[in-house]
Amino acid sequence: MTVARSLLLFVIAALAEIGGAWLVWQGVREQRGLVWVGAGVIALGLYGFVATFQPDPNFGRILAAYGGVFVAGSLIWGMVVDKFQPDRWDVIGSAICLVGVLVIMYAPRP
Incomplete structure (x- = not known):
């Protein structure tokens, strides 16, 4: 159950971070305004909190693994x-990143 919870947290974090960055992008680059930017900033802040609920206590490991989730999630968001x-090459690269996530987070450790 811990792995399933961790994977769910990665998905929620990806939605918050990628969605937040997209909202800021829309607000600035697509000139949709400060409401979009503000919503993006809030979503980005929520991402920071979601990461703290990961069961592993190591900040560096969590953020390194999340990087792979972010790569794949960004491509999915774009699609x-x-x-x-x-x-x-996008698909192959994101698959490599996701394998890295699995190794970093869920490899057996003493």
Whole structure:
């Protein structure tokens, strides 16, 4: 159950961080205004809190592993929200990152 909880927390963190960054992008680059930017800042702050609920006590490990989730999640967000079409290298790269997440977070340790 701990692995399932951890994976769920990574998904929630990705939604908060990627969504927050997207909102800021929309507010600034697409000129949608400060309400979008403010919502993005709040979502980015929520991301920081979600990471603290990971069961592993090591900040560096959590953030390193989350980096791989962020890579794959960003491509998925782009596909769903912005109709981005990743090429095979995007897919291969994100798959490598997700394998890295599994190794960093869930490899057996003494």
